Amino acid sequence: MTAPDPGPGKTAPDKSLVRGYRRLLLAYPRDFRRQHGEELLDTLLEAAPAGRRRPTGRETANLLRHGLRRHLGRPRSPRIVLVAVLFSLVTGALGGVCGVWASWSAARDLPGPAATAAIAAAVMPGQTPLHQSRNEELFFYDDPTDASTILYGADDYSPGRLHFLYAATPESGNRAGFARIAGERLRASGWRVTGVRHDDWGVVVWAEKDGLLANVSDTTNGCGCVDLTIMRDTRWWMWPAGVAGGLAGALAGWLLLGWLSRRIHGRPLRQVAVNLCGLVFGFAILPALMLCGLAVVTAAVRSGPGQPEPPWLGLVYLGRFPAIVAAGALLCAVALAALPHRRVTDRATSHPGNAT
Numbered sequence: 001m002t003a004p005d006p007g008p009g010k011t012a013p014d015k016s017l018v019r020g021y022r023r024l025l026l027a028y029p030r031d032f033r034r035q036h037g038e039e040l041l042d043t044l045l046e047a048a049p050a051g052r053r054r055p056t057g058r059e060t061a062n063l064l065r066h067g068l069r070r071h072l073g074r075p076r077s078p079r080i081v082l083v084a085v086l087f088s089l090v091t092g093a094l095g096g097v098c099g100v101w102a103s104w105s106a107a108r109d110l111p112g113p114a115a116t117a118a119i120a121a122a123v124m125p126g127q128t129p130l131h132q133s134r135n136e137e138l139f140f141y142d143d144p145t146d147a148s149t150i151l152y153g154a155d156d157y158s159p160g161r162l163h164f165l166y167a168a169t170p171e172s173g174n175r176a177g178f179a180r181i182a183g184e185r186l187r188a189s190g191w192r193v194t195g196v197r198h199d200d201w202g203v204v205v206w207a208e209k210d211g212l213l214a215n216v217s218d219t220t221n222g223c224g225c226v227d228l229t230i231m232r233d234t235r236w237w238m239w240p241a242g243v244a245g246g247l248a249g250a251l252a253g254w255l256l257l258g259w260l261s262r263r264i265h266g267r268p269l270r271q272v273a274v275n276l277c278g279l280v281f282g283f284a285i286l287p288a289l290m291l292c293g294l295a296v297v298t299a300a301v302r303s304g305p306g307q308p309e310p311p312w313l314g315l316v317y318l319g320r321f322p323a324i325v326a327a328g329a330l331l332c333a334v335a336l337a338a339l340p341h342r343r344v345t346d347r348a349t350s351h352p353g354n355a356t
Contacts, residue, residue, distance in 0.1 A: 013045045013052075020055045021045070027067025029258075071258030073265055080261055083278075088253040090285060095249015096242040097292050097312045103241035104138050107232045108211040116162050116230070122189040123182070123216060123228055124166055130225070131165040138232070139310055153320040159308050161231040169226055172218050175203040182216040183207075195305040206305035208233055213307065234299075234308045242311070256334075263337035270336055277333035284326035288319030 021044050025037055044059070055063070074080045111119065120129065141149060142156035171178040175198060182205040183193045191207035191214060198204075204217040213233045218226050264270045291314030299309040310316070315323050 013048065016053050017048060017055070018045065021063075024055060024060060024063040025067070027064050028070050032070055068254060071255055071262075073258065073262040084254055084257045084261075086282075087257045087278075088250040090282075090289065091253025091256070092246045092250030093289055093292065094285075095252065096246030097315070098249070099245020100238050100242040101310070101312050102245070103235075103238045104232075106237065107138065107235060110134070110136060110160065110162055110230065110232065111212070119189065119214070119230065120164050120228060123185050123214070124164070124169075124226070125185070127166050127169065127226075129164040129166055131163075133163045135160045135162075139316075151321050151324070153315075153317040155317055157310070157313070157316045159231045159310075161229050163230075164228040166226040166228070168224055169218075172224075172226060175218070178218045179203050179205050182218075186214065186216070197304055197306075208305075211235060213305075215305075215307075231307060260333060260337045267341075270339070273336050274333045277329045277336070280329035281326045281333070284322040284329065286322075288314035288323040288326075290314065291317065291319045 018041070021041055025033055025041065028037070044055075069075075069081070072080050072084055110116075116134075137160040139157060139159050141154050142158050143154065145154070169178075171181050179196045183196070186193055186205065186207040189209075191209045193205060193207045195206050196203060197206070202217060202219040204215050207214045211233050212230055214228070214230045216226070216228050260274060264274050292311055293314075295309045295313040296311045299311070302309075314320075
């Protein structure tokens with residue numbers, strides 16, 4: 001698009017300034033830009049001093065703020081702004097969770113059978129596993145799933161892993177000796193030992209290498225066995241992906257709430273129905289958000305090593321069914337708002353007294 005004609009005797013504005021204003025005006029709804037976009041652009045260019053090459057920070061903030069506010073409609077209602085902020089916080093949190101979940105798809109594969117056997121032989125030399133299992137999924141339910149799992153989830157949601165179970169070794173029962181020998185073997189295999197954890201069951205040695213986590217645990221105080229577990233580690237790009245997903249989710253929530261607000265404005269019955277759906281959505285999504293937040297806080301404040309905590313925990317355990325209800329309520333609200341508006345002329349012509 002070309003810059004507006006400055007008129008006789010006036011200097012043409014800098015093209016980069018025009019492009020900058022046009023990009024900022026994209027924050028306004030499409031109908032508003034179609035009707036008033038050029039007029040607003042002319043006003044901004046006339047007010048800009050000669051030689052300016054880009055919008056100022058204050059202009060950028062004001063245009064974005066007024067543009068986003070215009071999406072909500074109802075210019076005299078501060079309540080709609082509050083509702084939009086709350087809804088954007090919810091969708092931003094869900095977007096952040098989805099961003100981290102999606103970023104896990106870039107995590108590395110678990111080692112193949114030959115590489116896995118080599119790791120086991122190096123960490124537990126001369127030992128034959130009593131049992132071993134392999135699960136390639138990023139995360140999975142440890143126990144068999146059924147229809148109730150689909151609806152409600154379960155508390156056995158775990159990262160995919162390679163697991164070896166061994167009988168007690170000569171070092172078993174001596175926590176300090178077991179931790180020292182296990183750490184030496186891991187380091188000799190190129191692993192970096194990140195910590196040792198003691199609990200009522202025994203001792204666990206944690207190590208990391210090339211995007212993988214390994215733990216060797218002596219639980220002879222409990223079940224009389226030694227475990228070697230290998231799983232994927234959390235990677236640095238996952239949290240930036242969560243931030244990006246959160247920003248995208250918050251923006252999408254604001255725009256969706258604005259669309260709903262404009263669609264039901266002036267239609268009392270539809271407003272009541274959509275508001276009821278909104279209340280159901282808000283209360284139903286709370287358990288999932290609280291559990292997701294708890295998982296994030298647990299991962300952030302954990303001082304020692306441990307297996308990855310999925311921030312979407314609330315959507316796979318306890319909060320899953322309420323989240324399904326929330327999704328249904330939101331879809332109902334969208335469907336109600338998307339119903340075509342019945343025009344006054346249509347109602348008039350359909351009245352029996354107006355029939356010819």
